Every structure is written in C-alpha cells, then in structure tokens.
Amino acid sequence: MIAPPRVWWKPLGRLERSWFKLAFVWCIFLTAMMPLWFFLGRQNVPTTTYRVTAEQFQRQVDAFIQQYQVGTENGFPVVEPPPGSDVYMLARMWQWTPVLKLKRGATYRLHLSSTDVQHGFSLQPLNLNFMVLPGYDYVVTITPTTAGEFSVVCNEYCGIGHHLMIGKIIVTE
Amino acid sequence: MAVAAIPRRETTVFRTCSATGLKVDVAAERLIIANAVAAVVALLVGGILALLIALTRWQAIHLLNPVWFYRLTTLHGIDMLIAWIVFFEVAGLYFGSTVALNARMVKPAIGWLAFALMVVGGALLNIVVLTGGADVMFTAYVPLKAHPLFYLGYILFAVGALVAVGLFFTNIIVAKAEGRYEGSLPLFVFGLVTASIIATYTLLSGAMSLVPAFFWSLGWIENYDAGFYRNLFWGFGHPAQQINLAAMVAIWYVLAGITTGAVPLNEKLSRLAFILYILFINLGAAHHLLVDPGPSFAWKATNTSYAMYLAVLGSLIHAFSIPAAVEVALRRRGHKRGLLEWLRRAPWREPGFSALVISMIVFGWIGGVTGVTIGTEQINMMAHNTMRVPGHFHATVVGGTTLAFMGLTYYLIPLIFRRELKFKKLAIWQPYVYGIGMAIVSVGMVAAGLQGVARRHWDITFTQAPFQSPVPGTVHLALAVLGIGAIIAIIGGAMYLIVVLASVFTGKRVEPTSPTLVIDPPPAMGYLSEEEEKDPQLQPRGTFVLVLAFLMFFAAYYLSNWWLLGRAWMVR
Numbered sequence: 001m002i003a004p005p006r007v008w009w010k011p012l013g014r015l016e017r018s019w020f021k022l023a024f025v026w027c028i029f030l031t032a033m034m035p036l037w038f039f040l041g042r043q044n045v046p047t048t049t050y051r052v053t054a055e056q057f058q059r060q061v062d063a064f065i066q067q068y069q070v071g072t073e074n075g076f077p078v079v080e081p082p083p084g085s086d087v088y089m090l091a092r093m094w095q096w097t098p099v100l101k102l103k104r105g106a107t108y109r110l111h112l113s114s115t116d117v118q119h120g121f122s123l124q125p126l127n128l129n130f131m132v133l134p135g136y137d138y139v140v141t142i143t144p145t146t147a148g149e150f151s152v153v154c155n156e157y158c159g160i161g162h163h164l165m166i167g168k169i170i171v172t173e
Numbered sequence: 174m175a176v177a178a179i180p181r182r183e184t185t186v187f188r189t190c191s192a193t194g195l196k197v198d199v200a201a202e203r204l205i206i207a208n209a210v211a212a213v214v215a216l217l218v219g220g221i222l223a224l225l226i227a228l229t230r231w232q233a234i235h236l237l238n239p240v241w242f243y244r245l246t247t248l249h250g251i252d253m254l255i256a257w258i259v260f261f262e263v264a265g266l267y268f269g270s271t272v273a274l275n276a277r278m279v280k281p282a283i284g285w286l287a288f289a290l291m292v293v294g295g296a297l298l299n300i301v302v303l304t305g306g307a308d309v310m311f312t313a314y315v316p317l318k319a320h321p322l323f324y325l326g327y328i329l330f331a332v333g334a335l336v337a338v339g340l341f342f343t344n345i346i347v348a349k350a351e352g353r354y355e356g357s358l359p360l361f362v363f364g365l366v367t368a369s370i371i372a373t374y375t376l377l378s379g380a381m382s383l384v385p386a387f388f389w390s391l392g393w394i395e396n397y398d399a400g401f402y403r404n405l406f407w408g409f410g411h412p413a414q415q416i417n418l419a420a421m422v423a424i425w426y427v428l429a430g431i432t433t434g435a436v437p438l439n440e441k442l443s444r445l446a447f448i449l450y451i452l453f454i455n456l457g458a459a460h461h462l463l464v465d466p467g468p469s470f471a472w473k474a475t476n477t478s479y480a481m482y483l484a485v486l487g488s489l490i491h492a493f494s495i496p497a498a499v500e501v502a503l504r505r506r507g508h509k510r511g512l513l514e515w516l517r518r519a520p521w522r523e524p525g526f527s528a529l530v531i532s533m534i535v536f537g538w539i540g541g542v543t544g545v546t547i548g549t550e551q552i553n554m555m556a557h558n559t560m561r562v563p564g565h566f567h568a569t570v571v572g573g574t575t576l577a578f579m580g581l582t583y584y585l586i587p588l589i590f591r592r593e594l595k596f597k598k599l600a601i602w603q604p605y606v607y608g609i610g611m612a613i614v615s616v617g618m619v620a621a622g623l624q625g626v627a628r629r630h631w632d633i634t635f636t637q638a639p640f641q642s643p644v645p646g647t648v649h650l651a652l653a654v655l656g657i658g659a660i661i662a663i664i665g666g667a668m669y670l671i672v673v674l675a676s677v678f679t680g681k682r683v684e685p686t687s688p689t690l691v692i693d694p695p696p697a698m699g700y701l702s703e704e705e706e707k708d709p710q711l712q713p714r715g716t717f718v719l720v721l722a723f724l725m726f727f728a729a730y731y732l733s734n735w736w737l738l739g740r741a742w743m744v745r
Contacts, residue, residue, distance in 0.1 A: 002430070002698050003359050008440035013706070015717045016439055016493070023489035026724060027482035033735070034474045034550050042743045044551055045473065049466040074639040095639075107743075112466075117317045118399055120558045120627070124642055127625035128741055129557040131465045133399040134316060138466035143743035151642040155558040155627035157310045159317065160239060163632040166640045 046130070048139035054115040057137060061090045065098050073099055073168070086111060089152070089167065091119035091132045093159055096152045096167025104147045104171050110140040120156030123169065129155060144171040185277040190588060192685040197589075201271035201278035205589055207288055208264035209582070213673055215256035215295065216575075220666045222249040223659065227614070231656030232634065232649055239631040240308070246629060248302045250311030254413070254570065256295045259334050261578050262368065262420050263287070266341040268589070269365040269423075274358075276348030283340050290333030297326030310629060312410065315386055315402040324387035328380060331409075335376045338369045360437050360444065361430075364423025367447040372416045374455060379409030400467050407458040414570060415454045415484075419447065421536070421574040422491050424581050425529055426498075431584060431688050432526035433519065434506070434696030435498035438713070443494050449487035453479040460544075463553035473550045485545055492537055493720050495529075497713035502696065504711050512715040523691045524600045528580025531608030536573025539615050540565055542727045552734050555741070558629075560651075561622030564615050571662075572611035579669050580604060583690060586673065592680030594690060600672045601691065607665025613658025620651035 012020065038044055052060075064079065064087070071078040077098040081087045083106030090097050091114040102108060112121055112132045119132040121140075130140060152167035187196045222245045228236040237245065271278050278284060301307050306320030313319055313327075345366065348354060358366065382405030389397040426443075429435040437443045459476030462468060479485060503515035520526045543565040547556035556562065586594050594600060626633055626648055634644050689695040705711055 002436065003354065004357050004437070004440045005700050006356055008357065010439060010441060012439055012442060013712070015713055016442060016497070019493045019717065019720060020442070020490065022724065023486055023493075026489070026728075027486050030485070030545065030549075030731070031478050031481045034478065037551050037735070038470055038474070041551065041739070043554065043738050043741050044745050045464055045470065045554060046745060047469055076639065118314045118403075122558065122625065122627060124625045125645075126741060127555050127559065127623075128744065129464055129554055129559065131557070133403075133466055135398060136400060136466040141745045145742050151640055153625075153627055153630075153633075153642060155630065156314070157243065157317075157629040160243065160308065162243070163239060163630055163635070164638045166635050166638045166642060168640050 046138065046140045048141070050137040050139070051135065052113055052137040054134060057088075057090065057111075057113045058115055060111070061088045061097070064088045069098070070101065076168075078170075081108070084108070089121070090115060091121070091154065091165075092116050094154070094161035094165035096154070096165065099168045099170065101170045101172065102144050104144050104173055107141060107143045110142050112138045112140060117158050118156050119154050119158050119165070122153040122155040124151050124153050126150060131156065147171045147173050187277075190272075190685070192588060192688050195272055196275040198271050198277045200281040201267055202589055204278065204281060204284040204288065205264045205267045205272075205585075208260050208267065209585065209589075210677070211288070211292060211295075212257050212260035212264065213670065215252045215260060216666070217670055218299070219249055219252035219257055220663060220670070222252065223666075224663045227656050227659030229631070230652055231659075232644075232652050234656065235632075240305075242631045243308050243310070243629075244302060244305065247308060247310050248299065251298050251302065252295075254311065255298075255330060258417055258570070258574065258578075259330070260291065262416065263291070263334065263337045265420055265424070265581075266337065266365055266369060267344075268585075269362045270341045270344035270348070272589075273362055274345070274348045274354045276344060276351070276353040278340075279343050279347045280340065283336060287333045287336035287340065290329050290336065294326045294328070294330030294333060297322055297329065301326060312406060313386065314406075315389065315397045315399055318390055321387060321390040324383050324390055327383050328387060331376045331379045331383070334372070338372045338376070341365070341369050357440075360440060361423050361427050363444055364419055364426065364447055367451055368416045368419035368423065370451050371412055371419060371454065375409055375412035375416060378405060378412070382406040382409055400465060403462060403465060404458075407461040408455070411458045411460060412455045414566065415450065415457065417570060417574040418454070418488075419450055421532070421577045422447075422495075424577045425491070425495050425533065428525045428529040428577065428580055429495055429499050429502075430698050432523045432529065432692065432696070433499050433502045434698045435495075435502040436698055436700050437494060438498055438501060438701075439494070442490055446487040446490035446494070449483050449490075452483070454484040454487075456480060457484065457548070460548045460553075463548075463550050464557045470550070477548050477550055477553075482545070485541075488537075488541060492533070492723065493713075493716060495533065496719060497716040500713040500716045501701070501711055505701075505705070506696065509710045512718055515715060520692050522601050523689060524583050524604055525580045525690070527601075528576050528604040528608075531604055532573050532576040532580065535568050535576070535608055535612050535615070538723065538726065539612060539619075540568030540573055542730050543615075543619055544569065545727075546731050546734050549731075549734075552738055554744070555734070555738055556622065558627060559622035560618045560626045560628050563628050564618030564622055567611060567618060568615040572608060572615060576604060576608050576611070579607065582669075582673055584688060586676045586680070587683060587685040587690075588688065590677055590680075591682060591684065592676050593683045594672065595675045595680050596672050597690060599668050603665055603668040603672065605665075606668060607662055610658050610660070610662025610665050614655055614662055615658075617651050617653075617655030617658055621648060621655065624648050624651065626652070
C-alpha cells in the first residue's frame with residue numbers, strides 16, 4: 001500500500017529461499033507427471049480427430065447401425081459390433097444413438113460427433129468425459145475393463161431438453 | 174526527477190483524506206463510487222439468482238422449472254463473473270491509479286464513457302436473457318444461437334472495460350510524468366498493473382471470439398467453427414478470472430497492510446510472482462480444451478501447465494509472502510512467543526483481516542488445489558463439465574475474490590464514500606458467515622462432481638428420459654450440502670449488502686479519522702530495518718509450518734486423483 005524503500009532489490013531471507021525452492025521443485029514434479037503418465041499410464045486423452053460434416057457422420061452411423069443392429073430398446077437401436085472394430089455414437093438434440101453392446105477386454109475405436117450443437121460425452125458411473133463438437137470426428141480408443149450397464153449423460157448444455165439426453169453402453173463378459 | 178516533464182496546470186480539485194493524508198481527486202472519487210455501486214447492484218441480482226439455482230440443484234427441493242433454471246444459470250454467470258467483478262475491478266483500478274498515488278484522473282469524461290458502455294452492455298445482457306432471447310449459458314458456445322443483442326451486450330461491456338483499462342494506464346503514466354509519486358509503484362498498484370496487462374489481451378481475445386459470433390447471429394457469416402470459437406472464447410473466459418486473481422492478490426496485500434501494518438518482506442519476490450502471472454497465466458485458457466477433439470497432447474500439456482506451472486509458482490510465492498508479512502508485522506508488535514502466538518493475537522474482529530484470512534484459505538486450499546488437479550491433462554477426463562468445475566471456481570472467484578472485494582469495501586465506505594459504517598457488528602461477522610458458506614458450497618460441488626454429477630444440468634435423476642442413470646444416496650447428500658452451504662452464503666451476502674447499502678444511502682456523513690474499523694489505534698506500516706530483518710524473533714517460522722501443511726494437503730489430493738484415474742477403463 002505504501003511506496004517501497006528506494007532500494008528494494010534484496011536477497012531473499014532464509015525461510016523465503018527454502019519455500020521458493022520447495023515450491024519450484026513441486027512445480028517441476030507437477031510438470032513431469034503428465035508426460036510420465038502419457039508414456040506409462042493406461043488412461044490418456046485421445047487425440048485422433050478427423051474433420052467430418054453432419055451429413056457424412058450421419059451416413060456413417062446409419063451404415064454402422066444397419067450392419068450390426070441386434071435389437072431395439074425404448075425406440076433406440078441396439079448395436080453389437082465385433083470386438084476391435086470402429087464403433088459410432090452420434091449426439092444430437094437430445095439423444096445419443098445407438099445403444100452400444102461391447103465386450104469386456106476388447107478394444108474399440110469409438111467415433112463421437114454431433115450433427116447440431118456441442119454436446120458432452122459423460123460415461124457414468126465411471127466418470128469419463130469428452131467433448132463432442134459438430135464438424136469433428138473424435139476417435140476415443142477405449143477398452144472396457146468392467147462389465148455392466150453404463151449411461152452416457154450429456155454434460156455440455158445443449159438447449160432446453162439437455163437433461164433428457166441420455167444414452168447407454170452395455171458391456172458383457 | 175525534480176522537474177515535471179509536463180508543465181503542471183492544476184485544474185484538478187483535490188481533497189485531503191483526514192484519515193490517511195492521501196490526496197483524493199474529486200472527479201476520480203465520483204467514478205469510483207459509480208462503478209462500486211454498479212458492482213453491488215450486480216451482486217444483489219446475481220445473489221438472488223444464486224439462491225434460486227442452488228435450491229434447484231438441491232434435488233430434494235428442485236425449485237425452478239427447466240426453462241428458468243437454464244435461463245437464470247446463464248444470467249447468474251453474467252451478473253457475477255462479468256458485471257460484479259469487472260465493475261468492482263474498475264473502481265479498484267481508478268482508486269489505485271489516482272488516490273493511492275496522490276494523482277489525478279486524467280480524463281474523467283473517458284471514465285464516464287467507459288461506465289456508460291459497461292452499463293448499457295450489462296443492461297442489454299440482462300434484458301435479452303430475462304426475455305428468453307439467450308438461453309445459451311455464460312459461455313454461449315457456437316452453434317447454440319442467441320439473439321444478436323446478446324453478443325452486442327457482451328461486446329459493449331468488453332469495450333467499456335477496455336477503455337477503463339486504458340484510462341488506468343494513462344493515469345499511471347501521467348502521474349509519473351507529473352512527479353505525483355516518487356520511486357517505484359507501491360506493490361498494490363504493481364499488482365493492479367499486472368491485472369490490467371492481463372485484462373488487455375483477455376478483452377481483445379473476447380472481442381475476437383464474440384464479434385464473429387455477433388456477425389454469425391445476424392447471418393452475415395454462415396459457418397463459425399465450434400472448436401475455433403472455444404479456443405478464442407477461453408482466451409477470454411479463463412484469463413478474465415486471472416484478472417480477478419491479480420486484483421485479489423493486490424487487495425490481499427492492502428488488507429494485510431491496513432489491518433496489521435504488514436509490508437511485503439521482499440519486494441523482489443512479490444513482484445516476480447506478479448510477473449510470472451503476466452508471462453504465463455493466459456496459457457491456462459487450455460484448461461477448458463483438455464478433452465476437446467483437435468489439439469495434441471504436447472499442446473494441451475504445455476499450456477495447461479502454464480509452461481512449467483510457473484503461474485502456480487507465482488501463487489505459491491504469494492501464499493507464503495502474505496501470511497509471512499502478517500506474521501512479521503504482528504511479531505514486531507510483540508507477539509513473539511512460539512510458532513503461532515501471532516495468529517492467536519491477530520485482529521480477528523477486524524473484518525478486513527478475517528476477510529483476508531478466509532479468502533486466502535478458501536482460495537488456496539480449496540480453489541487452488543482443486544484447480545491445479547482438474548487442470549492436469551489426463552485427470553481432466555474425470556472432471557470436465559462435472560460439478561468439480563464450479564466447485565473449483567466458486568472457491569476461487571467467490572470464496573476468494575468476492576470475499577476479498579467485500580472486505581475492502583468496508584474500508585472504502587468511510588474513506589471514499591465518507592459515510593459512517595452502519596451495523597458494524599454485522600460487518601464483523603459477515604466474512605465468517607459468507608466464507609464458511611462458500612467453503613461448504615464448494616466442498617458439496619466437488620463431492621458431487623467426483624461422483625460424476627454434471628454441471629449445468631436440471632435433472633440428474635432423468636425422470637422423463639428414455640434411460641435412467643442410478644443416483645446413489647451420496648450424490649443427494651453432496652447436493653444437499655451444496656444447498657445448505659448456499660443458504661449460509663446467501664445470508665452472508667445479504668449481511669454484506671445490508672451493511673453497504675445502509676451505510677452508503679443512510680450513513681452519517683463523516684470525515685474519517687482512522688483507516689481501521691475496530692482496531693484502535695490503527696497499526697502503522699513501515700519497512701523493516703536491517704537489524705530487524707536479521708532478528709531471529711521476527712522470522713516467519715509459523716507461516717513456514719503452515720505452508721508446509723498446505724503443500725502436504727495439496728500433494729495428497731493431487732496424488733489420490735491419479736490413483737482414481739488408474740482405476741478407469743483403458744483409453745487412448
């Protein structure tokens with residue numbers, strides 16, 4: 001609040017110096033954790049992305065559903081693709097389609113995109129979250145390690161029906 | 174510099190403050206009052222909205238219907254994050270560039286132009302949102318379209334703020350040229366300069382994202398890429414909160430000075446911390462894009478870590494420097510026993526002091542720790558768009574910044590408004606009620622978010638949806654904690670508004686005699702002599718132990734999140 005003395009460029013006190021060093025070391029540790037996990041960890045943020053138009057993505061999803069549909073649930077197609085394949089989930093106001101049936105331990109390339117506004121892919125109760133943007137085909141390479149029924153909540157506000165937007169992923173043994 | 178570079182034609186009307194001896198430009202004072210009043214009005218509106226929203230998210234009450242929930246959530250963000258904070262910051266910038274330097278407001282007319290632009294922009298935003306023209310949330314993510322006047326309101330407000338920032342820089346440069354102050358800027362003003370530099374590029378980025386959005390809403394541009402908009406918008410949205418951070422830290426130093434006589438122990442270190450903010454903090458814009466399609470790992474990791482967590486280093490420096498300055502000031506006044514006697518003897522009844530302490534604790538222990546953790550590239554997969562995000566920023570912007578601003582207001586009322594503070598008892602308790610309420614709100618939100626509860630969501634039970642999502646009892650508990658915390662915080666907010674509005678409109682006109690409200694006599698500020706700096710009795714040993722405890726808590730929370738992530742599905 002008051003003006004400093006004319007010469008204020010002074011060496012640090014003993015405790016100040018210790019804290020500064022400690023804080024700096026902690027910052028370096030925080031920095032190192034991300035690349036470390038990138039190479040050693042099993043959960044990393046996907047980076048594969050393609051440009052796609054709404055029409056293209058809609059066609060891909062339609063073809064995918066036609067090829068692998070095994071039933072319907074509450075009016076939504078249920079699709080069981082072979083393990084290791086490319087799978088699709090389309091977001092639009094206010095639906096996730098189709099319902100996916102996956103095998104535990106198999107790896108899938110899950111393509112996410114939106115045909116209208118921005119949506120948020122939130123897999124619950126696992127709590128894994130990704131953005132779904134129109135114009136972008138986001139490829140999430142995913143390996144379910146637990147079986148059961150999971151819901152896909154939309155967690156990016158997308159209009160008045162936002163809280164009705166919920167999808168489903170079933171993982172079988 | 175004995176000769177003023179610009180010949181002095183003194184047309185400015187100054188009064189001399191009877192409590193501090195500072196020269197106050199009367200034209201500057203009017204602008205400070207106008208901006209502060211506008212800020213408090215915005216806080217009043219935003220606070221009412223906060224109550225309605227919190228009582229809706231508390232699932233057992235579920236007050237509003239979905240239309241009004243989304244509408245008022247949009248407006249709550251705008252009135253709080255934009256209107257309240259920025260109006261108050263402009264008042265602070267004018268105070269720092271005139272009163273604190275014994276200087277004049279160079280062009281008051283420009284100040285009023287900025288004020289008018291901000292008021293018109295803010296009013297436009299409120300009207301458009303309340304009439305249903307912009308149910309798009311604070312972020313207005315393209316391609317969710319709002320009425321063109323909504324974007325125009327945003328732009329007018331941002332331009333007004335930019336003009337005010339320009340006036341601040343002009344004031345400081347002219348003050349130096351006219352020789353109004355000598356030597357270096359006080360640390361408080363240095364902090365405000367930091368905030369203003371950050372504000373300049375932030376507001377420009379805001380214009381870059383919102384002007385095309387305005388044209389797009391008018392149909393002049395056909396396509397506006399969603400990812401591109403997000404990148405530009407967060408160049409505005411996140412650094413905007415860093416303006417608050419720099420301003421809040423500057424105010425922390427002021428509150429510490431007024432209430433305990435504390436001065437920075439090492440100006441070099443404290444100024445370095447502010448410079449680290451200027452250089453690195455805008456990289457934090459990437460926090461919002463960590464699970465977006467597009468950017469690479471290298472881009473995300475570099476930006477989210479502020480290059481090497483160098484902006485975090487700045488905050489860690491302040492986290493030590495400010496309590497250490499307080500400790501040394503109190504030790505100097507004789508409270509030297511043991512590690513923590515100074516803390517016991519601190520002026521806990523002085524609202525500026527309690528506001529400072531609680532603001533620092535809520536900001537650092539809750540806001541800072543959760544923020545760095547969810548801002549870690551991989552951990553963000555478990556946090557993005559969940560309640561952990563509002564849990565983080567309600568601790569930083571509300572429990573931290575807002576509470577610090579509230580604490581400062583109590584001192585501006587006698588000094589700038591020249592009104593006697595009414596309901597002083599209420600003011601003494603207010604920081605405790607508000608701060609504890611906000612801490613509970615944040616903890617409730619983080620606890621809900623850790624269980625996957627989405628933010629900005631009207632009904633997590635999906636009663637009308639095609640599929641259900643099981644909601645465990647612990648989620649309902651977390652949301653109830655949030656609701657109860659909100660009610661406590663609203664009471665604290667109402668206490669603040671009662672004290673401020675009653676004092677400003679019905680308080681007795683006074684010439685203040687003391688800068689403090691409770692402590693008598695006010696503690697004197699003075700830099701330490703060389704012998705005092707070496708005195709082992711005056712070393713901030715207690716603070717050192719406190720910050721070590723903080724670092725251990727930080728490490729425990731951070732590492733447990735990695736452990737949690739390791740249990741999720743494999744994803745690449």
